[in-house]
Amino acid sequence: MIGMEAILALLGLGAVALLLVGVPYLLVSHARLRARVARLEAGLAAASAPEVADDVVPEAAVDVVPEVGLTGPWERPLPVGTAPESSTPPRAFVLRADRLATVLRWLRSNWALAVAGVSLALAGVFMVQYGVEQGLLTPFARVVGALLLGAVLIAAGEVIRRRHGDEGRAAGVPSVLSGAGIVTLFAGVLAARALYGLVGPGMALTGLVGVGGVAIVLGWFYGPALTALGLVGAGAAPFLVGGASDAAWLFYYYFAVIAGVGLAVDAQRRWAWISVLALAVSALGATLLYQGGAGALHYLGFWALAVPLAVLVPEGQLVPRHAGNSPLRRIVAGGEYPGFPVRLALAMVALASLAAINVTLETYDPLLVWLAVGLLAVMLAALVLGTTQAPGLEDAALIPALAALVLVALEALEHGPVWAGFQAAAERLPETPMPLAATLLMTGGAVASWLFHGRMRVAGTQVPVILWALAAAVTGPALALILELLWLPGGVIGSYAWALHLMALAGLMVWWATRAGGVEARLVAAIFAGAAIVLITLALFVMLSKAALTLALAVMVLATAAIDRRFDLPILGGLAQLGVAVIGYRLVIDPGPGWAVNEAGWADVLLAHGGPLVLLGVAWGVMAARAGGATRVVIESALWSIAAIFASVLLQRWLGKPGAMGHAGLGLMAVVWLATMMAQLYRLRPGGAVMRAIRMALAVVTGAVALVILVAQTVITNPLIPFMWRKELVIGPVILDSLAAAYLPVAAVLAAGAWKLRHLPRLLRAGFAVAASAYAAWYLGLEIRRLWQGRDLSVPGVSDGELYSYTLALIAVSVGLLVLALLRRSEMLRRLAMAGVALTVAKVFLIDMSGLAGLVRVASFLGLGLSLAGLAWLNARIAAHMGNADPR
Template identity: 70%
Template sequence: MEMDTIVVIVALCILALVVVGLPYLLVSHARLRARVTALEVELGAGERPLSATAINQEPAPKVASTGPWVRPEPAPTPPPPEAGPAANDPAPPRAFVLNGDRMASLVRWLGENWALAVAGISLALAGVFMVQYGVENGLLTPFWRVMGALALGAALIAGGELIRRRHGDERGATAGLPSVLSGAGVITLFAAVLAARALYGLIGPEATLIALVGVAAVAIGLGWFYGPVLSALGLTGAGAAPFLVGGSSDAPWVFYYYYALLAFVGLAVDAWRRWAWISVLALAVTVGGATLLYLGGAGALHYLAFWALATLFAVLVPERRLTPLHAGNSLSRRIMAGGDFPEFPTRLALAMVALSSAAAVLVAMDAGDVLTIWLSLGLLAAMIAALVLGTSRAPALEDLPVLPALAGLVFVAVEGLESGPLWATFRAGAARLPETPAPLAASVLMLGGAVTSTLFALRMRWSGGVVAMILWALGAALAGPAMALILELWWQPGDVIGGYHWALHVIAMAGLMVWFAMRAAKAQGQEARLHVALFAGAAIVLISLALFVMLSAAALTLALAVMVLVTALIDRRFDLPLLGGVAQLGIAVIGYRLVLDPGLLWAVNRASLSDVILSHAGPLALLGAAWWVMAPRAGHATRVVVESAIWNIAAIFASVLLQRWLGGLGAMGHAGLGLMATVWLVTAMTQLYRLQVGGRIMRVLRVTLAVGAGAIGAILLAAQAVLTNPLMPFMWRKEWVTGPAIFDSLAAAYLPVALVFAMAAWRLGHLPRLLRRVFALFASAYAAWYGALEIRRLWQGRDLSVSGVSDGELYSYTIALIAVSAVLLLLALLRRSETLRRLAMAGVALTVAKVFLVDMAGLAGLVRVASFLGLGLSLAGLAWLNQRIARHMAEPSA
């Protein structure tokens, strides 16, 4: 392995000398000769010598170019008189792109010169098949077969170079012909070297690598003087040569580095010629070839090394520097603030970083062993470190480290979801002997998240601009905590290394966030407070996670409420409104725990009364304190969320207490379903209440949650009406009313539902009027239903499904209607509400209709007289009260 390493280093040094030194000397010599010739001509003609600017400019072509890859040359523009010396040597264009005009030019050129293209392909195939000719006929020894192919390749290159020197390559009748011949020669040389190694075993891997480097150097040198046809043919042929030659190799890994060098060749040529599409072709050919090798079983280790080298070349070579200096707009700034699209080198680097990150994840997911997974994660870690530390002077690449960091988080999550090898090896540690050390996978992953956050925080101090600093701070506040959350959700390290030790890991990450917050607090300004809020919020989330690992269900819910209160206190003390997002997240988790996990079933059936009080009354009191602390932020989104959470938890607490008082969930029937529906309806109304604040995305999310929770509540109410209706037995099951009169299961089943709808109609003033009227209608309907059932219970007892209606029950309904109408009239008087007055008179009309259509049929004698006398007096009193109310409402209010 040491010898292989030395050979690779020597080969790369030779290639660097050829790429940088030889082309520079040749071009400098050519420019010097052109300047001397121009001076001699002017001096011989007796004219004034040309300026340095005019000498450096290339003469305009006399014949228009017809090739598809020739760069358009604008007419020379004289520099302004006041221009300084720096204007005499303009920098090469940066915004070079592959556009539709060049593609159209390529199509036109192929239509006119298709014979030349076919000739190039035929010559290239001739060189490749010459290598295989001896195999089929056995005429030459392997050595002379390879030598013949090398001779043919050299002859083709020599012929192309001879034509180029005499007639040129990009103009005239021979345009493209030298590139075709030389490109075919390069392909033949590649094929000969690969055949010498793969087919005949004449040379070892080291000599193969050196020979390939030599051919690549020849291609680079030729690419300086030829048009892009040669580069395109050379890249395509060199990429296809390993598959066209055939045979087998005992060291297939060497071809990964062959493709990496080929990528360097294409990028290096295009870095000076600025064709753009050659860079894309180089990367496409090499990535495709290396991927085919990997799919063919050439190994994952060197495949990852190929991606590391190819990505490094894609970032550095187009800029022709050892450190990235990509200027212009980045993709994130383009999305958030607009402006120009990122320049071509930036887009090239972005694409390769994204592809290499995806490749590392795919290799890790496809791996059957733990070592390959760690190597893939190592590649992602190396990319993060290199991009964070190496792109500080390249503002256009500021968002690239996010891609490998996100890829690492995605892989860790998928590994846990799919029960991959690394996850299985780690989980197997749960069955280890006590004296056996715990597996370190979770610890290493947590360390990786902490290092990533540290690198992002370090880069935040170097970055220029407010937006860039905020983005880096956000990345630092998310990378490590996100890793901790993913591990807890899908790896559950506490089951393997112990809850206490895992909680220490999380607390250590929280300590890192606190340290970041303390460092950020030393700065001044609004941006510094924003950074402090981000890091403090991350620390609070991690502390909550550690409590989640260590505490019981009731204690955890109480701890989350404590964290919300602490967040409100920090916000009030240090003016960090961004922490409101953390408080809202904590409130969402509290609601999730009270409703789903451990949820209502735990609170009703399994938890002790003290745990129920601790997990419900405790958060209720703490959130009330937080609401009071946040009084200076009245109307703020977080305070609205806290207020709605107080109502939500109070309703859930009351529902749980009622269910525990009435009995187990299965024995409650209509009461149980009604109380369960109440919880979901309160959840839906809470989300509707929070629509007062938040942006468009949050509004869509909250409406979605409200619809979902409301749908669950509606299903429970429908089941209550059909399966547990006290009036109608369902199949053989009869529903009995339990508890004392008035305060019985009927009250638990229907009054909370009516109360929820009534509160929604009253408090949700920001909703459309029609929806609020619908809520009021539902509230009235459930209240009336409860009243009717309670009256029947008073006359019929626990079984409401008995047939028939007694006279006393019938009269009770009439009295109830009159009483309700009177109450509505009084409310109309107090609130000066025309709507309530009309509802009261509608109740009176309904009472009259009931008496004449229903009650009169069962009355006779003095009972009938007394009944109608009482009804008449009551109606007369209500009519008089209605007139007084109408006159009072007509008067102007004081």
């Protein structure tokens, strides 16, 4: 019995092939032959007719060419004597306001006809469901009655069409009758199998194919109303008939037949919206079956049939030849929008990809996950290899490629069956074989990249070559990155084995980089070289320790700079910037300063911080030829930020754990974030609007983190004011103590920002300078108090010596500012120095004088007077030297 049903199924598939390929070919050939004969007859008639004016076209010459002749994928030929308006075929848009208005007008005028068609279709459905006269008929009689009713309706519609046509007085009537007959026939065949079990699956499929063939043939002669009614009715029939079936999977292929029927009809008539309706009805019906529990295996089989139908049938070609623009080419190079067949095919590819992802999210069977991956792989390979003559579909393969990456990521994030089985193998016994899931996925990624690379070699023109090269260089490495981050294969199959996987793919990229040639050979070589460097770096992530990994990243940046200089490949600069960003991430966040201060040894600290400083310094020198480029600017800013982080780590280690937890530790931690903020602000000079926005956002975030840390330092760990019961003590020797670690690095970073960030607004740079001065002054004041009070600065009162020390410090600072003003010829610094002198005078007369008496008072004011006189003389000389006649 099984063998007979298989034979019937093969016969059904053969009938499908005959209907979808043979019949359209015969009809189109016949139509073209008729058109050719008509043109010959018109030419003979024109030769024997009297001469007419040039602008007069004989009526016969306009009407003799039937509409069925085709000259392009979606273009009707113009009547003889009519000049074409454009050399490009018109685009077919389905969801247009004018078409919707036309449908609404037809429904307003023919609503009774539409209701009649629905009623007739429901009559056939209810016949097979309920029978006649309250179920007195046997199941066999009900099915036969439904089939006879369908045949009678089709015959009636055909008789009316042959006598009166499908337009004019009988407009729509033949279509309605025949459409209702088609729906009834579909319902009868389904009932014979699903409700009553009168036939097997093979016979049922053959019957459905036969009804579909009748619908195709009728659709070529009727208007679109028949086809639309037949499609909607056929799609709704399984759900209207109801009942239970032991072969529910058959309906998936039934819906695939519906899709083929609609597409085959529209391949001849070019209504466009019929194709959309056919695919929508079939996809919706199959999805409802899947949601109803009809099984995922054949659901994937439905999509495996629906996608080729959507690609091949509308164009009527066994090999895709979709002309026009592709979506990605439209985005990159401009031009017209993709044609209707392209949009139709891309939509089905996208829906099939989403269906594969959905199956993996809802199943606990590893086999179904692998079948979903297989569906995406088959679509990718078919679209890469089969669309070489279809420029409109040249980027369609990117959809299943992206879907495969998403599927692999979601399998890990949702703890799917394949991922769970792979992770469980980490506890396997030594003699058990190694799990192959990661290896199979990596092999699939490599094959996908190989397919894209092969397509790149035959692309020819510049834009496709670059796009295919990017696809080849991204697909495999992206899959490897997803596996490393979410699947953690190194912990299951071993770090060394996993690193070998990555290095093998990197070797493939290197091979392609060395064989780049033709159009944009240098750019293609840079793309594959960048992919190889990323994979090698990923292998280093797997194998090396934290310190060695950071050093390896710096080596990667230096190697990228050297390759750029040697082969003039500026596109690698983006890869170098990415490497610098990852180095910054490792030094700031993971493993961050906490690891460097509390866990790592001195060798690892020097390796992780000093090594990148040296290597990036060499890379900065290597890229001297690109002094104004973004990459060199990024490396230069990284040198400053890494140096600040390194100094912060060294100071925290010197202070020890108690100091790291107090005001010094918070200050040094703030230095890390401030340095990162300054680096992002420094990188604002080059780059486009998008990169500037990203860097500005990073600068705001890191600056906000630094501000929070500094506020906490001021409130919680202030040496002058105890926080609740906690008293902050100064640690270390005088001058080189925790106060210096807490405040001087912060002042230094802020001063560097005011000095180096010349492209920022002047007001912001002035704010950095004021903040740096404030922190330096705060440190100086606290250090003076530490000299007189010891480790505890929160003790009450101020001694005379401490008070006089503040005065001397103010005078010394003012002198220093005056000297700096002379060296830099800065009027602003000179005025700041004189403001310091005024502040010193105010302090002496308002504060110091009240605590002085006797010879101490005399000596103090004598010293102040001499100091002020000397400062006034120095200020006058400086003002005269700078050409300022008003030495205020």
